[in-house]
Amino acid sequence: MHDMARDRIDANAAGPGALEGEVAGLASAAARTATPGDAAAIARIYNEGIEDRTATFEARPRTASDIAAWFDGRRPIVVVDSAGAIVGFAATFEYRPRAAYAGVAEFSVYVARALRGHGIGRVAMTALIAEAGRAGLSKLVSRVFEENQASRRLLADAGFREVGIYRRHGRLDGRWRDVVIVERLLPSALEDDPPGT
Secondary structure (H helix, E strand, O other): OOOOOOOOOHHHOOOOOOOOOOOOOOEEEEEEEOOHHHHHHHHHHHHHHHHHOOOOOOOOOOOHHHOOOOOOOOEEHHHHHHOEEEEEEEEEEEEOOOHHHHEEEEEEEEEEEEOOOOOOHHHHHHHHHHHHHHHHHEEEEHHHHHHHHHHHHHHHHHHOEEEEEEEEEEEEOOOOOOOOEEEEEHHHHHOOOOOOO
16 A cells, blocks of 8 residues: 555645645644554544434444454455544445455545534545555445435545445335436456457
């Protein structure tokens, strides 16, 4: 994984719509490659998302040990740091075990509850997309609760397309929930197949 410890989201370097170092009045926010030492901060943010019941079917709080298991060395995980505090993260996970899907990864993005709506998710996704491309992934996919308009806007702005809706995809707190399927092709998926394939 590329070490992003000093990378800052910069409008000139990251392209149109990218963020500069300052995020909605916060101290400078920078994305970097996550380390197992970030597991407790990631768990804290993820558990807020679990408690809020707006972004995941997960219902059991996660420990730092649970999160540490995500660090398999194959799938990128990034965090957003603001003034020395982890305020958001984005992570990739295996999509399916079949070899045909080796370049596809599922992803999640979460921001500390008190800082949502300040552009941190955008910083995290910009960094994750870049890291996923460097890792040789060809596509990122996820599912978003249909009513989660903030996440749907974030992902649309980050170049994801909405593929469709899974109706009654799962139950959360005894209630059926629909999810919107999103995907973004990465540069390796845009290359032509070799002749004869």
